[in-house]
Amino acid sequence: MESLIMILIGVLVTVGTYLILSRNLIRVILGTAVLSHAVHLLILTMGGLKKGVVPLLSQSEGPFTDALPQALILTAIVISFATTAFLLVLAYRTYKTNGSDDLQELRGMSDE
Amino acid sequence: MTIEIAIILTPFIMAALIPLFYRRLQRSFIGWVVLVVPVSLFLILTTYIPHIANGKTVSHTFEWIPSFNINFTTYIDGLSLIFSLLITGVGSLVILYSNFYLSMKESLHHFYCYLLLFMGAMLGVVFSDNLMVLYAFWELTSVSSFLLIAFWHHRKASRAGARKSMTITVSGGVAMLVGFLMLYTMSGTFSIREIIADVNQISEHALFIPALVLILLGAFTKSAQFPFHIWLPDAMEAPTPVSAYLHSATMVKAGIYLVARFTPVFGGEMVWFWAVTGVGLMTLFWGSFNAVRQYDLKAILAFSTVSQLGLIMSLLGLGSAAVHLGYSTSSIIYTQATFAALFHLINHSTFKGALFMMVGIVDHEIGTRDIRRLGGLMSILPFTFTIALIGCFSMAGLPPFNGFLSKEMFFAAAVTITELDIFSIENIGIFIPIIAWVASILTFVYCVIIVSKTFFGKIKPDVAEKNPHEAPFGMLISPFVLIGLVITIFFFPNILGEYILRPAMASVYPTFPVAEMTPHIHAWHGFNIELYMTIGVIVLGLLLYRYMKYWIKIYRIFPQYWTLNAMYERIISSSENMSENMTKRYMNGNLMHYFIYIYISFVVIVAGTFLLLEAFTWNPSLDAPVENFELLLIFVMIFASFALLFAKSRITAVLLNGVLGYGIAFFFVIFRAPDLALTQLVVESVTTALYLLCFKYLAELKPEQSSKRVKVSNGLISILVGSTVTLIGLAVINYEKFESISTYFEDSYKLAGGKNIVNTILGDFRAFDTMLEVVVLFIAGLGVYTLIKLKAAKKGDADT
Numbered sequence: 075m076e077s078l079i080m081i082l083i084g085v086l087v088t089v090g091t092y093l094i095l096s097r098n099l100i101r102v103i104l105g106t107a108v109l110s111h112a113v114h115l116l117i118l119t120m121g122g123l124k125k126g127v128v129p130l131l132s133q134s135e136g137p138f139t140d141a142l143p144q145a146l147i148l149t150a151i152v153i154s155f156a157t158t159a160f161l162l163v164l165a166y167r168t169y170k171t172n173g174s175d176d177l178q179e180l181r182g183m184s185d186e
Numbered sequence: 187m188t189i190e191i192a193i194i195l196t197p198f199i200m201a202a203l204i205p206l207f208y209r210r211l212q213r214s215f216i217g218w219v220v221l222v223v224p225v226s227l228f229l230i231l232t233t234y235i236p237h238i239a240n241g242k243t244v245s246h247t248f249e250w251i252p253s254f255n256i257n258f259t260t261y262i263d264g265l266s267l268i269f270s271l272l273i274t275g276v277g278s279l280v281i282l283y284s285n286f287y288l289s290m291k292e293s294l295h296h297f298y299c300y301l302l303l304f305m306g307a308m309l310g311v312v313f314s315d316n317l318m319v320l321y322a323f324w325e326l327t328s329v330s331s332f333l334l335i336a337f338w339h340h341r342k343a344s345r346a347g348a349r350k351s352m353t354i355t356v357s358g359g360v361a362m363l364v365g366f367l368m369l370y371t372m373s374g375t376f377s378i379r380e381i382i383a384d385v386n387q388i389s390e391h392a393l394f395i396p397a398l399v400l401i402l403l404g405a406f407t408k409s410a411q412f413p414f415h416i417w418l419p420d421a422m423e424a425p426t427p428v429s430a431y432l433h434s435a436t437m438v439k440a441g442i443y444l445v446a447r448f449t450p451v452f453g454g455e456m457v458w459f460w461a462v463t464g465v466g467l468m469t470l471f472w473g474s475f476n477a478v479r480q481y482d483l484k485a486i487l488a489f490s491t492v493s494q495l496g497l498i499m500s501l502l503g504l505g506s507a508a509v510h511l512g513y514s515t516s517s518i519i520y521t522q523a524t525f526a527a528l529f530h531l532i533n534h535s536t537f538k539g540a541l542f543m544m545v546g547i548v549d550h551e552i553g554t555r556d557i558r559r560l561g562g563l564m565s566i567l568p569f570t571f572t573i574a575l576i577g578c579f580s581m582a583g584l585p586p587f588n589g590f591l592s593k594e595m596f597f598a599a600a601v602t603i604t605e606l607d608i609f610s611i612e613n614i615g616i617f618i619p620i621i622a623w624v625a626s627i628l629t630f631v632y633c634v635i636i637v638s639k640t641f642f643g644k645i646k647p648d649v650a651e652k653n654p655h656e657a658p659f660g661m662l663i664s665p666f667v668l669i670g671l672v673i674t675i676f677f678f679p680n681i682l683g684e685y686i687l688r689p690a691m692a693s694v695y696p697t698f699p700v701a702e703m704t705p706h707i708h709a710w711h712g713f714n715i716e717l718y719m720t721i722g723v724i725v726l727g728l729l730l731y732r733y734m735k736y737w738i739k740i741y742r743i744f745p746q747y748w749t750l751n752a753m754y755e756r757i758i759s760s761s762e763n764m765s766e767n768m769t770k771r772y773m774n775g776n777l778m779h780y781f782i783y784i785y786i787s788f789v790v791i792v793a794g795t796f797l798l799l800e801a802f803t804w805n806p807s808l809d810a811p812v813e814n815f816e817l818l819l820i821f822v823m824i825f826a827s828f829a830l831l832f833a834k835s836r837i838t839a840v841l842l843n844g845v846l847g848y849g850i851a852f853f854f855v856i857f858r859a860p861d862l863a864l865t866q867l868v869v870e871s872v873t874t875a876l877y878l879l880c881f882k883y884l885a886e887l888k889p890e891q892s893s894k895r896v897k898v899s900n901g902l903i904s905i906l907v908g909s910t911v912t913l914i915g916l917a918v919i920n921y922e923k924f925e926s927i928s929t930y931f932e933d934s935y936k937l938a939g940g941k942n943i944v945n946t947i948l949g950d951f952r953a954f955d956t957m958l959e960v961v962v963l964f965i966a967g968l969g970v971y972t973l974i975k976l977k978a979a980k981k982g983d984a985d986t
Contacts, residue, residue, distance in 0.1 A: 075810040079853075080915040082820050086846070088908030089827040091785060095778055095900040097892055100836065100884060102777070107843055107873070108827065111850050114866075116911070118857055120919055121928075124810040128858045131934065131941035138943065139858040140928045145947035147862055149959050155869045156966035162880045163970045169884050176891070181775035 079119045086112035099165045099175035106161065110154035114147045188246040190260035193227055193270075194313055197306030201299045208295040217285035220298045224281060224305060228274035231267065238267050239685045241692060241700065245315065245379075254318075255376050261315035264689025268528060269312040269443055271686070272535050273436050277305050279664035280431040283543055286661040287427055287550060297337060301431070304330035308436055312443055317366040317376040321359070324404070327437050328355045334432060335424040347420035353758070354417045355407050362404025362444075368397035369451075382450045382696065389454070398452045401444065402461055409441025409495050412469040416750050419488040426549065429484065430542035434491045435535040442495065442531060445502050446524070449694050453509030456609045463503030467621045469496025474628035479741045483545045483555040483640065486632055487538070490581065493629060494534050497622075501527035501596060504603050504618070505694070511608070513698045519602055521703045524694050526595035528687050529707075533588040533675065537580040540668035541636070544573045547657040547665075548640060552649055557635065562645035567656050571641045573665045580672045582633035582727070583626060583720060588675035590720075591707055596622060597716040623719055630727030631734075638731075679707040782900075785907050793910040796917065804916045816856060823849045836887045840877045844870060861944045 086108055093105030121140035127133065129141040169175050200223045208216055234244065248258040262270075281301065288294060307330055310323030328351075336348035366376070372388040373381045381388070388394060405411075410418040421433050432438070445462060452458045473493025480486045505524030511517035547570045548563065549555045564571045576587060583593030600619040603611060675682055683704055692700040711717075730737070746752060772779070796802055826845040833839035847870035854863035890897065931951060934943045938950035948956050 075812045075816070076919055077804070077806050077809055077916060078812060078817075078820055080912050080919070082823055083915060084908040084912030085824050086827055086908075087911045088904045089831055091904035091907045092831060092900055094781055095785075095903065096890055097778065098888065098890065100839070100881075100887060101890075104830065104839055104843055108830065108846060111846050112911070114850060114862075115853065116915055118854070118859065118862075119915065122808075122810075122919070123857050126858070128860055129932075129943040130860075131932075131943065136932065138932055140926065141931055141943035141947060142926075142928045144859045144862055144944045145952065147859075148865055148944065148948060149955060151862070151865050151869055152959055153962055155873060156963045158873055159876055160966045160969050160973075162876055163973045166880050166883050167973045167976070175885055176888075177777045178891075180777075 075123050076119055079115060079123065083112050083116050083119070086115070097177050099168065099177060099180075102177070103158065103161045103165060107154070107158055110150070110158075114150055114154075117143045117147050117150070188248070188260065189230070190244065190246055190262060190313060191248055191258065193230065194260070194306060194309045196227060197223055197302040197309070201302035201306070204295050204299045204302070213290045213294060214285070216294050216298055217281060217288075220302065221278065221281045221285070223302065224274045224277035227309075228271065228278055231270050231274060234262060234267060235685055238262065238264055238689045241689065250319075255370075256318045257316055258319055259315040259377065260313045261379065262313060263693045264686070264691065265443070265446055265528075265693035266312040268532065268686055268690050269436075269439065270309055272439070272532065273305060273308045273312070276431055276435040276535055276539055277301075279539065279667055280427045280435075283430075283546070283661060283664040284425075284427040286658055287546055288425065297334075297425070300330050300333040300337070301428070304334065304432060304437070308440065311440055315378050317369065317378065320378075321363050321366060324362070324408075324440065325356065325359050327440060328352060328359060328408075331355070331421070331432050331437055334428045335421050337425055337428065338423070341423065343420075344423040347417075347423040350754070351417040351421045354414050358404045358407025358414065361400045361407075365397040365400030365404065368393040368400070372397070378447060385451050394452075395455070395457055398455060398458055399461070401448060401452075402458075405441035405444040406465060407441070408444070409438050409499060410469075410492050411441070411465050411496060411499060412472050412492075413750050415469060415473065415492040416754055418492055419485055422482075422484045422488045426484070426542055426546035429487075430539050430546070434487070434538040434542055438491065438495055439498075439531060439535075442498050442502065442527070445499065446527070446690075446694050449502065449506050449509060449524070450696055453506035455510075459503055459506050459510070459609050461503070462506065463500050463618065466496045466498070466500025466503050467618065467625075469493065470500060471496075471621050471625045471628075474625045474632065477632040478628055478635065479738065480632075481556050481558055483548065483557060483560075483636065484542075486557075486636055487541055487545060490629070490632060491538060493625065494530075494538065494581070497596060497625075498527045498530055498534065500618075500622075501530065501599060504599050507603065507606060507608065507611075508695065508698070513695075515702075518698070518702050520599075520606070521691065521695055521698060522595065522705060523599035523603070525683075525687060525691060525703065525705065526592055526599055528690050529595065529679075529682070530589075530592035532682065532686070533580065533592050533672070536668045536671045536675070537577045537587070537589055540573050540665040540672065541577040541581070543661075543665040543668070544570055544577060547573075547661055550661070551654045551657055553652065554649075557639040559646055559648065560640045561643040561649075562641070563649075563654075564641040566645070566654050567641075569656055569662050569666075573662075573669055574637055574641060576669045576672055577665075578633040578637050582630045583723065585709060586676045587672050588679070589672075591676060591679055591709065593626065594716045594720065595707075597626075597719045601715055619719075623723065626719075626723045627727050627730065630723050631730050634727065634731045676709065679709075683707055778900075782903060785903050789903075789906045789910050792914065793906075796914060802913050802917050819849060819852055819856075833887070834889070836881045836884070837878075839887060840874060840881070843877070844874045847873070859944075861942070 090105045090107075090109035090112060093101045093108060096102055096105065121143040124139070126137040126139045129138040129144065165175065168180065172180060174180060200220065204216070204220070211219065237244070244260075244262040246260050248260075250256055250258045281298070284297070284301075288297065304327060307323045307326035311320055311327060314320040314323060332348045332352040335351055336344050338344045339348075369381055369388075370376055372391045372393055373384050375381060375384075407414040418433060418438065422429055424433070470493050473489045473491070473496055477486050477489035477493060480489060501523045505521055505527060508517050508520035508524075511520065545555060547567065548560070551567065551570075552560065552563070554560065580587035580589035583589050597619065600622040603618055604615040606612075606615065683706075688700055688704040691698075691703045695703060772783075823846060826842045826849070830839060830842040830846070833842060847866065851863045851866040851870065854860075854866055892900070931943050931947055934940050934946035934950075938946040940946035940950065
């Protein structure tokens with residue numbers, strides 16, 4: 075299972091990277107979203123999969139799945155949500171100000 | 187806290203206090219308050235004289251970074267005492283003079299702040315035994331010099347001069363730092379005294395000569411030696427008191443200090459002898475040669491300072507021959523060059539300081555320093571004339587002034603050295619006294635120019651119109667004190683020799699008996715070759731001055747294109763262009779390229795390390811079993827992600843991203859993470875809604891417009907990145923070198939009172955992380971809110 079998930083992660087990272095390297099602002103944002111999905115899965119998989127039961131003390135006596143990666147991912151999900159929201163609004167603002175979402179056209183001034 | 191460290195720190199403390207109190211003081215008082223610092227330090231330092239004159243030294247160590255052998259060790263011996271007395275003594279006079287020179291409208295608090303900063307740094311240079319500490323103070327003097335040159339920063343020339351001096355002295359300083367590090371590699375210590383003690387062990391080391399050259403570079407740039415002297419004339423843009431203090435009496439002598447300090451280490455080397463002597467003589471000649479053709483009084487003094495620094499430098503070079511020879515009754519005579527160097531060092535500070543102050547007075551009262559517009563000031567400024575006359579006579583080497591004594595000793599040393607037959611002196615050594623003599627003639631010529639063009643002749647009409655008058659009494663005090671010293675030293679040179687110079691000789695020649703190195707200085711020692719040389723200087727100098735208009739044309743022979751200044755400008759502008767072009771090539775504003783840099787370095791560094799260490803492994807035997815529906819889910823995810831690449835419209839893209847997000851949520855369920863699944867579902871829904879909301883205002887997704895080549899290379903990079911992540915993931919999974927810390931959290935009910943372990947980690951064990959996460963959310967929300975609410979800038983403004 076872990077090996078398969080690792081391959082899935084590799085595919086997601088590839089797709090995310092390709093999207094981030096795009097010229098289109100929306101694709102870049104989508105790329106960051108895909109990349110963060112991949113990273114969340116990666117953190118979870120690194121701890122080993124299906125090694126125990128749900129980490130709720132009230133449900134059973136254990137052994138429990140590693141709870142630490144889950145806590146990390148929970149934080150990561152929320153943060154990536156925040157950055158995605160910010161990026162989206164930034165893209166909206168950029169488009170509204172410059173009338174383009176093509177990164178090639180949005181290059182800085184020549185003297186910068 | 188010892189008294190020596192307190193001496194170094196006092197100027198810094200005062201500099202830090204000035205901004206606090208200057209508003210409460212009347213402006214004219216700042217200078218007087220500041221004056222207390224150098225005067226009291228000078229008085230404290232004079233109490234060291236009897237102690238040091240007895241051959242003792244004072245040293246204290248304050249441990250700073252002992253693990254790196256960097257300690258704040260202060261060390262006072264004869265050599266550092268001379269310099270510290272000059273720094274505080276001339277400093278007092280200069281601050282006293284500034285009180286009258288600077289207008290009350292200037293930003294005086296800045297001026298005195300920088301000046302004190304410099305004073306502290308300079309004291310730090312001469313009192314530090316540790317090379318690293320010395321280096322730090324050394325660069326601090328460059329920084330404060332930069333600030334002082336650019337004091338009138340609204341003037342372009344000031345800024346340019348400041349930058350030039352900074353560029354040259356700091357690059358020399360960095361070379362010196364490398365030399366210090368080499369010394370450390372060889373000797374294992376940063377302490378100068380320990381290096382001197384170990385010199386026999388390190389002199390055969392391969393790095394010894396490179397270290398010597400690099401340290402000399404530091405000294406030569408700081409002391410404005412040829413060809414690095416070009417910064418000093420430009421530094422004259424500083425207010426005149428600064429020129430008198432930093433650029434003639436103290437800072438430029440830091441290089442002299444360094445050479446004297448390192449003579450016991452490197453003095454025995456032929457490279458040292460010829461580099462110091464040769465560069466010194468070249469500087470001596472070139473400075474005096476160029477001083478003659480200047481029209482600005484300060485420029486004449488600047489080149490004359492360059493020339494005199496070369497004189498002192500060459501004397502130190504000549505003196506180093508004695509280190510090579512070792513102590514014997516016949517070699518003792520060669521140490522006299524160093525004695526002359528130290529003697530002239532003090533003399534130069536006295537007469538040159540007075541001359542700079544004289545020029546300041548002329549500038550202040552007449553409003554110009556151009557000798558073509560000056561003349562006949564003798565009757566208007568009689569006291570200033572006296573200062574100029576005595577200062578210039580001393581500089582030209584005439585009796586009864588101190589310059590005569592040291593100039594004669596210089597001639598004596600230059601003649602004596604020709605008798606040696608080491609270092610190929612027997613072949614080219616005859617040039618040493620010749621260059622010395624020619625440069626002295628030119629020195630005489632510009633001294634005459636200063637006095638006669640300014641004070642003799644007719645008063646020019648535009649000067650007369652202003653109805654100038656003699657400077658206020660306060661402005662004359664400092665130059666008169668210096669002039670008094672010029673005469674006093676001539677009549678009582680041996681007091682100086684006994685108490686100040688003799689202990690310094692002991693620092694330069696630690697292995698020589700100090701009593702034999704201290705000569706009894708006479709003004710008159712019969713008709714000998716030095717006296718004839720002096721007479722020749724006077725006669726030829728007068729003749730050259732008289733017939734100047736016939737030979738002044740030689741200055742035009744040299745093409746402007748090849749002057750050092752023009753070359754410096756070319757180097758600076760071409761390096762600016764080069765770095766700009768290079769930066770533009772990779773910082774081209776294209777976000778895609780920046781991402782490519784990041785990804786390629788990721789692949790190269792991380793995958794490269796794994797490849798090098800052969801750390802890629804894969805052990806599927808520990809894998810959990812796979813169910814059929816899981817395979818299906820994986821397949822769906824892969825399909826969705828590929829479809830995302832080819833999505834034609836925004837809606838499809840967002841929906842496919844949603845598929846990925848909800849797919850992840852499913853995996854969270856499968857992998858026993860209910861909290862994650864819940865959060866992921868909520869977040870994914872909100873994110874999708876956000877996407878849709880934003881898309882209302884964004885353009886439709888266009889097909890990727892990049893060329894095929896770019897697409898292929900981007901695809902390759904992406905595949906490389908993806909496979910790197912997979913391979914590393916496979917390699918590090920089930921890594922069991924360290925025990926997991928997760929079992930600790932399984933005790934959550936007892937420790938935190940919660941039965942959901944993930945919740946307790948977030949809300950209790952790592953609650954601070956969660957709080958900061960909330961802060962991140964808050965900041966992002968603030969950013970979103972601001973970006974939406976921000977009034978759209980007008981089209982024209984948006985471009986700027």
